[in-house]
Amino acid sequence: MKTLAKKDINKILSIWSQKHDVLAPTKMDNGDCIFSAFDEKTFTLDYKKPPLSPKSVFFPQSEIIFRVEKNKYNEVVAAKKALIFGLRSCDMMGIRQASSFMSRDNKDIYYQARQNAAATVVMACPKAQNETCFCTTTLSGPVAKKGFDLQLYDIGDTLLVEIGSPRGEELLTGMPLAEMEESQAKQKIDEFLQNAILTIPEVKSVIDAMNKLKDRKVAEKVWDDFGAKCITCGGCAFVCPTCTCFNVYDHQQAAGEGIRLRAWDACLYSGFTREASGHNPRASQASRLKRRHEHKLLDYNNTDIQDGLCGCVGCGRCSDYCPVHIGTLEVVKAITG
Amino acid sequence: MVGLAAMFGSGAMTNSINEFDAADLFLVTGSNTTEQHPLIGTRIINAKQRGAQLLIIDPREIPLAKFADLHLRQNIGTDVAVLNGMMNVIIEENLYDKEFVTTRTENFEQLKEVVSKYPPKAVEKISGIAAADLKKAARMYAKADKAMIAYAMGITQHTTGVDNVKSCANLAMLTGHLGRAAVGVNPLRGQNNVQGACDMGGLPNVYSAYQPVIDANVKKKFEEAWKVEGLDDKPGLTITDMMNAAQQGELKALYIMGENPLMSDPDTAHIEHALSNLDFLVVQDIFLSETAKKADVVFPAASFAEKDGTYTNTERKVQLACKAVNPPGQARPDWQIICEISKLAGYPMNYESPADVLKEINALSPSYGGITLERLSKGSGLQWPCPNVEHPGTAFLHKDKFSKGLGTFMPCEFKPPAEMPDDEYDFMLTTGRIYYQFHTGTMTRRVSILEREAPEALLEINPEDAKKLGIRNKDKVEVSSRRGSLQMKAEVTERVPPRVVFSTFHFSEACINVLTNSAFDPVAKIPEYKGCAVKVRRCA
Numbered sequence: 001m002k003t004l005a006k007k008d009i010n011k012i013l014s015i016w017s018q019k020h021d022v023l024a025p026t027k028m029d030n031g032d033c034i035f036s037a038f039d040e041k042t043f044t045l046d047y048k049k050p051p052l053s054p055k056s057v058f059f060p061q062s063e064i065i066f067r068v069e070k071n072k073y074n075e076v077v078a079a080k081k082a083l084i085f086g087l088r089s090c091d092m093m094g095i096r097q098a099s100s101f102m103s104r105d106n107k108d109i110y111y112q113a114r115q116n117a118a119a120t121v122v123m124a125c126p127k128a129q130n131e132t133c134f135c136t137t138t139l140s141g142p143v144a145k146k147g148f149d150l151q152l153y154d155i156g157d158t159l160l161v162e163i164g165s166p167r168g169e170e171l172l173t174g175m176p177l178a179e180m181e182e183s184q185a186k187q188k189i190d191e192f193l194q195n196a197i198l199t200i201p202e203v204k205s206v207i208d209a210m211n212k213l214k215d216r217k218v219a220e221k222v223w224d225d226f227g228a229k230c231i232t233c234g235g236c237a238f239v240c241p242t243c244t245c246f247n248v249y250d251h252q253q254a255a256g257e258g259i260r261l262r263a264w265d266a267c268l269y270s271g272f273t274r275e276a277s278g279h280n281p282r283a284s285q286a287s288r289l290k291r292r293h294e295h296k297l298l299d300y301n302n303t304d305i306q307d308g309l310c311g312c313v314g315c316g317r318c319s320d321y322c323p324v325h326i327g328t329l330e331v332v333k334a335i336t337g
Numbered sequence: 338m339v340g341l342a343a344m345f346g347s348g349a350m351t352n353s354i355n356e357f358d359a360a361d362l363f364l365v366t367g368s369n370t371t372e373q374h375p376l377i378g379t380r381i382i383n384a385k386q387r388g389a390q391l392l393i394i395d396p397r398e399i400p401l402a403k404f405a406d407l408h409l410r411q412n413i414g415t416d417v418a419v420l421n422g423m424m425n426v427i428i429e430e431n432l433y434d435k436e437f438v439t440t441r442t443e444n445f446e447q448l449k450e451v452v453s454k455y456p457p458k459a460v461e462k463i464s465g466i467a468a469a470d471l472k473k474a475a476r477m478y479a480k481a482d483k484a485m486i487a488y489a490m491g492i493t494q495h496t497t498g499v500d501n502v503k504s505c506a507n508l509a510m511l512t513g514h515l516g517r518a519a520v521g522v523n524p525l526r527g528q529n530n531v532q533g534a535c536d537m538g539g540l541p542n543v544y545s546a547y548q549p550v551i552d553a554n555v556k557k558k559f560e561e562a563w564k565v566e567g568l569d570d571k572p573g574l575t576i577t578d579m580m581n582a583a584q585q586g587e588l589k590a591l592y593i594m595g596e597n598p599l600m601s602d603p604d605t606a607h608i609e610h611a612l613s614n615l616d617f618l619v620v621q622d623i624f625l626s627e628t629a630k631k632a633d634v635v636f637p638a639a640s641f642a643e644k645d646g647t648y649t650n651t652e653r654k655v656q657l658a659c660k661a662v663n664p665p666g667q668a669r670p671d672w673q674i675i676c677e678i679s680k681l682a683g684y685p686m687n688y689e690s691p692a693d694v695l696k697e698i699n700a701l702s703p704s705y706g707g708i709t710l711e712r713l714s715k716g717s718g719l720q721w722p723c724p725n726v727e728h729p730g731t732a733f734l735h736k737d738k739f740s741k742g743l744g745t746f747m748p749c750e751f752k753p754p755a756e757m758p759d760d761e762y763d764f765m766l767t768t769g770r771i772y773y774q775f776h777t778g779t780m781t782r783r784v785s786i787l788e789r790e791a792p793e794a795l796l797e798i799n800p801e802d803a804k805k806l807g808i809r810n811k812d813k814v815e816v817s818s819r820r821g822s823l824q825m826k827a828e829v830t831e832r833v834p835p836r837v838v839f840s841t842f843h844f845s846e847a848c849i850n851v852l853t854n855s856a857f858d859p860v861a862k863i864p865e866y867k868g869c870a871v872k873v874r875r876c877a
Binding site: 249323 | 371375376378379382383400403404714717772785786789790811
């Protein structure tokens with residue numbers, strides 16, 4: 001198996017940066033880590049779960065999709081060659097599920113152009129990033145099964161390199177690679193996996209909650225209580241790796257000229273489901289929360305699930321960031337009592 | 338602010354936001370907390386779920402009311418009577434904190450005399466709150482160990498705004514609910530830096546850190562620092578006074594920064610006339626607001642993301658804000674615009690950066706003495722008072738003594754709102770804000786998703802009244818006061834009690850301030866946005 005020396009990683013990222021916009025874990029002044037443009041000075045391999053998944057690489061918070069100029073319109077399909085370095089397996093599963101959704105029925109050309117232009121380098125997850133990680137339950141970690149171009153295993157001074165695609169192979173051209181004997185490498189990977197799994201215990205109540213939802217045995221009170229608390233900020237959808245809903249807006253810029261944009265949307269907003277008549281089939285916050293969580297845990301399209309468990313990838317961000325504690329883990333807990 | 342400053346010596350939240358997590362009882366009045374301070378509102382909800390008590394005094398059934406142990410819905414503008422009634426019960430039933438009253442306060446006898454005139458039965462007649470509920474509320478608040486009052490504009494925007502604030506403070510002092518962590522009186526400030534603007538002397542009577550302009554020593558200090566002579570030692574005009582002076586032709590020029598009085602001030606026709614009467618109007622803003630459209634000169638200002646500096650939030654915490662993008666076009670940070678104007682006026686202000694300005698703030702404002710750029714860049718902010726660089730900042734105020742020494746009880750008599758409903762204008766209009774729009778909408782109405790959530794002004798009206806007037810949900814109605822008339826859709830809802838209607842000032846198409854009364858509090862000069870008389874009819 002191919003290996004890279006960890007001390008060379010800055011050099012490698014610099015080389016990749018010549019031909020790609022490289023996004024890599026970046027340490028901020030306040031101690032947080034985010035995916036940001038690679039910079040040798042702030043890059044780090046010692047990082048926790050970034051607050052946002054890298055979905056905005058494919059699906060920006062807002063983007064212009066076409067411009068109208070004097071009775072004609074020009075589609076804006078903008079994609080730069082990018083490389084996301086260091087994403088975790090949960091986020092890789094998020095990308096796989098979202099990409100499936102965005103190409104299943106109607107091909108979303110904006111999303112696909114960006115996705116085709118972006119390479120992914122996964123850092124296999126060595127341990128639970130915090131107490132809300134449950135990827136072992138959602139079958140999305142701690143190691144990615146597919147979808148990536150490269151996956152790296154940090155085993156000390158050495159990074160084992162798993163190649164996931166021809167593009168991954170190409171990324172390694174000219175890099176200072178070494179070789180590790182296959183059986184030794186396999187043993188190292190098994191050890192890595194065992195150690196990681198030990199720190200991310202299975203959350204059995206997720207399965208129980210899915211079963212209760214399936215059997216329609218969840219009391220409405222669960223949703224009513226959450227509905228009364230929810231402040232409708234939409235944050236759970238924005239941090240979620242598999243949420244890809246958007247709304248479309250037109251802005252006139254001058255006579256006969258304008259742009260059409262799309263921007264992230266969230267099913268927690270009343271306007272998301274309100275109809276032109278003013279009628280809203282999901283009129284209460286409780287019904288919107290119910291819909292959201294049923295979608296993730298019950299109704300997710302079978303194709304889009306890929307080889308995961310459901311429409312949730314177990315990253316735990318909604319539980320980390322919801323100011324009123326209505327994340328998937330809290331919902332599961334309320335459902336299973 | 339004026340009320341708390343007179344009684345305690347400082348006009349700001351006595352506690353920190355974190356302390357909401359440790360309180361046992363919240364008295365929320367005149368604050369739609371979950372909609373206007375959602376992150377504080379969520380702390381109250383979370384506290385409630387761990388067993389804290391919640392007492393709400395508010396005419397409207399705000400979303401937080403679902404969690405309340407007791408919700409008192411007083412008649413608009415009767416807050417002083419309600420709070421006096423609670424104090425009456427607390428004294429009558431011997432529930433007050435005698436040690437605190439004796440050792441930390443003055444003027445108790447006077448308070449006792451005034452509140453003795455407000456027994457629950459009498460308060461019931463004024464406020465509509467059942468005597469039994471008032472007693473229950475008084476006992477709940479007095480008996481709680483860690484009780485916190487949170488209030489906002491529902492308390493202050495009345496002709497008796499200062500009296501309302503004083504009554505909240507009287508209640509807290511009477512029960513010893515002050516000077517400890519998670520115990521106190523907390524005016525929730527509505528904007529990211531309104532506390533900072535006040536702290537920096539954005540008021541007509543003080544320099545930074547509330548140093549009075551009438552104080553000769555203060556005057557000398559600033560004259561020396563700024564190398565000038567003859568700084569004015571008389572307080573200037575409040576915004577309410579300015580508009581009146583402009584209307585009367587006494588005020589000739591006005592320079593408005595980041596404010597949109599044509600929408601945010603009461604009685605729009607009056608403001609329109611006042612601004613038209615000026616010889617010269619300058620407006621500095623990030624967008625061409627309704628007011629900016631009337632200006633002779635408009636200075637485009639940089640937005641929060643386009644400049645460096647600090648903000649002081651509702652809990653007195655000064656936090657650093659860093660520029661993310663360059664300002665577009667000719668826009669510049671406010672401080673640079675002001676420095677340029679000053680230079681042209683013959684007094685060069687040679688600040689190189691916001692850091693230079695902060696150095697001057699440190700040197701001249703005692704409570705900001707230790708809030709330096711170096712310290713702010715290292716941590717997540719510092720809370721004033723923070724007099725020197727060794728000082729850790731202050732989480733809660735008035736620990737062993739009040740800023741002014743003893744806390745002074747300032748009892749107030751109930752006075753009704755300036756304009757009460759009558760036969761012709763038979764509804765009480767109260768105004769406020771909604772979750773999805775901010776103030777006059779200068780910023781939020783440009784955000785499509787917020788427009789989708791809340792695209793237009795609605796008039797909340799109780800089903801009982803709607804039925805009488807033949808109004809169905811979303812029917813167009815006309816609402817009129819003695820000052821003007823507006824059309825908007827009705828929202829038929831029990832959120833408002835009978836005979837009360839509610840709307841907002843977010844939407845220029847139907848800005849409720851066309852109707853509001855410019856009557857104001859005699860001390861703070863804050864207008865009575867929360868109550869005036871209107872009539873309502875269904876549009877044909």
